[in-house]
Amino acid sequence: MSNLKIEKGSSRRSAYDLRDPNADTIERHTLAVIVDNEAGVLARVIGLFSGRGYNIESLTVAEIDHTGHTSRITIVTTGTPAIIDQIKAQLGRIVPVHEVHDLTVEGASVERELALFKVSGEGDKRVEALRLADIFRANVVDSTLKNFTFEITGSPEKIDAFADLMRPLGLTEMARTGVAALARG
Amino acid sequence: MTQPITGAQMVVQALKDQGVDVVFGYPGGAVLPIYDEIFLQNEIKHVLVRHEQAAVHAAEGYARSTGKVGVALVTSGPGATNAVTGLTDALMDSIPIIVLSGQVPTFMIGNDAFQEADTVGITRPCTKHNWLVKETDALSGVIHEAFHVARSGRPGPVLVDIPKDVQFAAGTYTPKVKANTSRYQPKVKGDPEMLSRLAEAIATAKRPIIYSGGGVINSGPAASQLLRELVDETGFPITSTLMGLGAYPASGEKWLGMLGMHGLYEANLAMHGCDLMINIGARFDDRITGRTQDFSPNSQKAHIDIDPSSINKVIRVDMPIIGDVGHVLEDLLRIWKSQGRKTDKAALSKWWAQIDEWRAVKCLEFKNSDTVIKPQYAMQRLEALTKDRDRYICTEVGQHQMWAAQYLGFEEPNRWMTSGGLGTMGYGQPASMGVQMAHPDALVINVAGEASWLMNMQEMGTMVQYRMPVKQFILNNERLGMVRQWQELLHGERYSQSWSEALPDFVKLAEAFGAKGIQCADPKDLDDAIKEMLDHDGPVIFDCLVEKHENCFPMIPSGEPHNKMLLPNAETQNQITAPGAVLV
Numbered sequence: 001m002s003n004l005k006i007e008k009g010s011s012r013r014s015a016y017d018l019r020d021p022n023a024d025t026i027e028r029h030t031l032a033v034i035v036d037n038e039a040g041v042l043a044r045v046i047g048l049f050s051g052r053g054y055n056i057e058s059l060t061v062a063e064i065d066h067t068g069h070t071s072r073i074t075i076v077t078t079g080t081p082a083i084i085d086q087i088k089a090q091l092g093r094i095v096p097v098h099e100v101h102d103l104t105v106e107g108a109s110v111e112r113e114l115a116l117f118k119v120s121g122e123g124d125k126r127v128e129a130l131r132l133a134d135i136f137r138a139n140v141v142d143s144t145l146k147n148f149t150f151e152i153t154g155s156p157e158k159i160d161a162f163a164d165l166m167r168p169l170g171l172t173e174m175a176r177t178g179v180a181a182l183a184r185g
Numbered sequence: 186m187t188q189p190i191t192g193a194q195m196v197v198q199a200l201k202d203q204g205v206d207v208v209f210g211y212p213g214g215a216v217l218p219i220y221d222e223i224f225l226q227n228e229i230k231h232v233l234v235r236h237e238q239a240a241v242h243a244a245e246g247y248a249r250s251t252g253k254v255g256v257a258l259v260t261s262g263p264g265a266t267n268a269v270t271g272l273t274d275a276l277m278d279s280i281p282i283i284v285l286s287g288q289v290p291t292f293m294i295g296n297d298a299f300q301e302a303d304t305v306g307i308t309r310p311c312t313k314h315n316w317l318v319k320e321t322d323a324l325s326g327v328i329h330e331a332f333h334v335a336r337s338g339r340p341g342p343v344l345v346d347i348p349k350d351v352q353f354a355a356g357t358y359t360p361k362v363k364a365n366t367s368r369y370q371p372k373v374k375g376d377p378e379m380l381s382r383l384a385e386a387i388a389t390a391k392r393p394i395i396y397s398g399g400g401v402i403n404s405g406p407a408a409s410q411l412l413r414e415l416v417d418e419t420g421f422p423i424t425s426t427l428m429g430l431g432a433y434p435a436s437g438e439k440w441l442g443m444l445g446m447h448g449l450y451e452a453n454l455a456m457h458g459c460d461l462m463i464n465i466g467a468r469f470d471d472r473i474t475g476r477t478q479d480f481s482p483n484s485q486k487a488h489i490d491i492d493p494s495s496i497n498k499v500i501r502v503d504m505p506i507i508g509d510v511g512h513v514l515e516d517l518l519r520i521w522k523s524q525g526r527k528t529d530k531a532a533l534s535k536w537w538a539q540i541d542e543w544r545a546v547k548c549l550e551f552k553n554s555d556t557v558i559k560p561q562y563a564m565q566r567l568e569a570l571t572k573d574r575d576r577y578i579c580t581e582v583g584q585h586q587m588w589a590a591q592y593l594g595f596e597e598p599n600r601w602m603t604s605g606g607l608g609t610m611g612y613g614q615p616a617s618m619g620v621q622m623a624h625p626d627a628l629v630i631n632v633a634g635e636a637s638w639l640m641n642m643q644e645m646g647t648m649v650q651y652r653m654p655v656k657q658f659i660l661n662n663e664r665l666g667m668v669r670q671w672q673e674l675l676h677g678e679r680y681s682q683s684w685s686e687a688l689p690d691f692v693k694l695a696e697a698f699g700a701k702g703i704q705c706a707d708p709k710d711l712d713d714a715i716k717e718m719l720d721h722d723g724p725v726i727f728d729c730l731v732e733k734h735e736n737c738f739p740m741i742p743s744g745e746p747h748n749k750m751l752l753p754n755a756e757t758q759n760q761i762t763a764p765g766a767v768l769v
């Protein structure tokens with residue numbers, strides 16, 4: 001558990017706010033939450049984040065066991081270590097939640113996201129888009145005379161990098177799935 | 186194979202199997218099949234309230250005074266939305282109740298049908314869990330699971346929403362023992378290693394304090410017994426939150442009184458100056474901590490709580506112990522005794538000497554009067570005239586609530602029902618009905634403010650109908666007193682909308698309902714008037730006209746630490762700083 005390093009003495013901030021925003025750095029954590037796939041379960045999880053003012057960077061959910069009806073929700077969130085601990089404890093309180101794993105601290109993990117990019121262009125730009133796609137191992141899943149639709153999988157950072165390169169080459173639309181993640185080994 | 190029964194029959198059967206003897210409710214179109222089944226039986230008593238909010242508070246009062254799950258039954262739409270305040274109140278104070286709500290038939294859900302509301306959507310953030318039951322076969326299993334969730338772990342409110350077609354259709358009943366409760370099984374035993382560390386800290390502590398809360402009461406009477414044993418064993422001073430009053434007896438010599446915003450001087454200073462704080466079933470609420478940066482700056486802190494999310498939420502602690510108070514205290518005492526540890530007697534007697542100095546300040550002293558009844562005096566007399574009886578006290582919210590907490594003594598758990606976390610005006614009167622239904626022969630008093638009391642005054646009708654002899658003791662200052670006090674402290678005595686005008690004549694009001702009314706304005710008449718109230722076998726409204734501008738002290742102004750308390754007769758201007766002013 002982290003130390004909050006609460007400074008004693010006065011501060012002009014809210015008297016009930018114990019979290020010195022400068023004392024702790026904001027961390028990004030990927031959580032895997034195993035839940036019963038029942039009506040309203042996603043609303044409970046999302047409601048927890050909005051109700052208590054936590055961040056959601058990305059969220060994916062799908063049933064992973066069709067006989068037991070359990071789903072895996074992967075949430076990427078940010079916060080100080082104290083907030084991250086709270087988020088995990090709060091998730092653990094929800095009745096249909098079975099397990100909460102913090103993949104960021106429970107050892108190495110792999111994170112993948114899938115994205116679709118539509119790039120419109122002509123001439124050199126079109127050729128350049130194809131060349132970069134090749135480097136990023138993106139596949140062309142649809143093409144017309146004006147557009148390419150690329151499919152790319154990778155870490156969110158890789159997808160961000162690809163988006164940065166495609167933007168000047170005519171990136172017109174993008175869809176991302178959010179992160180799916182598993183512990184290694 | 187058992188015979189199929191209707192969903193409505195299942196509801197009543199499941200309640201009987203859960204040992205429910207009383208339901209507080211209000212009928213409507215979407216629950217008619219259930220009301221029909223209630224009509225056809227005699228085991229479960231139904232109390233017809235006058236407003237669904239009252240049904241839920243009554244269920245809370247029942248639950249808090251018995252430790253059992255309280256039950257409310259409401260119709261769809263407005264019936265369910267009226268239940269929201271009660272559910273939120275129960276969530277904040279961890280009270281086990283179940284609300285059964287009717288819903289429009291499954292095939293009409295989503296069509297904006299008459300009296301349709303998204304009840305599970307609306308109540309999701311104010312219940313511990315809720316269910317919309319779409320198949321009759323699942324209904325009884327869900328109700329049994331709902332009882333299990335309400336009472337297990339950190340208790341709380343649950344809601345089961347039952348569409349009308351599900352009530353009419355037939356299905357297979359799942360008995361209580363066969364219901365699936367496996368997915369919700371909170372941990373009750375504390376980590377033995379951490380308990381050993383705590384035992385060691387107890388042995389070496391020089392300025393310890395036990396800070397107990399509602400979790401001790403929720404854990405059951407055995408936990409209160411173990412808490413008393415721990416205090417006897419260690420000789421440590423003990424204070425408690427508003428929610429925890431009665432777990433340790435007020436007459437106990439180690440009792441420092443309540444702590445917090447309107448807590449006692451000795452309790453708050455001991456919290457501030459301690460070197461070991463043992464939090465047992467409390468949650469470091471902001472009414473308790475004041476300014477967190479300065480909260481008990483030099484202490485090691487242990488925190489026993491069944492809810493892992495309570496640990497390190499507000500205050501970082503050194504010894505987190507997740508588990509049920511009863512189990513944890515039992516293990517702690519065993520470890521303590523088996524290790525043959527002793528406390529530091531010399532240090533403790535120095536600490537007690539310091540505490541006695543704080544006690545000598547006599548922070549609850551007030552300037553009495555021969556001509557007007559001081560609210561504190563009224564509480565003192567009520568205490569003197571009732572303390573020998575096994576009495577149950579409810580309150581509304583405001584100054585009167587704090588005076589009741591300060592001046593009334595609680596010797597046993599489950600005798601004190603007050604809205605702590607949500608601070609719900611209108612709570613006490615219906616809660617007192619729930620208490621009286623659970624303890625028909627007991628003395629039940631609701632200490633009220635006139636403004637709060639009006640918020641659910643319609644329930645006088647219920648009390649008269651069911652012959653509940655509850656005493657409504659109103660400290661009538663003709664003010665929204667607590668609001669007025671904050672305006673005095675914070676807003677230059679500009680009393681914006683904080684007075685009660687056009688008040689009813691409470692004696693006539695009582696009579697109009699068929700109850701007894703008593704008014705008292707002279708301190709010399711007070712004892713006789715209270716006795717008259719106590720002697721009356723039936724509901725009474727006692728209109729106690731008190732000093733209008735009395736302030737409730739001690740008080741930690743918002744935004745200040747424990748050692749900056751305002752004592753009686755304190756200067757009331759400019760006491761709250763700008764950063765404190767934004768706090769509630």
Ligand SMILES: Cc1ncc(C[n+]2csc(CCOP(=O)(O)OP(=O)(O)O)c2C)c(N)n1
Binds near residue numbers: 581584666667
């Ligand atoms: C439902 C609700 N509305 C508003 C408040 C804010 N509030 C807290 S105390 C108070 C005044 C209560 O007046 P009264 O019941 O007469 O009690 P007193 O403080 O005068 O003893 C108010 C308005 C509240 N707690 N609950």
Ligand SMILES: [Mg+2]
Binds near residue numbers: 661
């Ligand atoms: Mg008042």
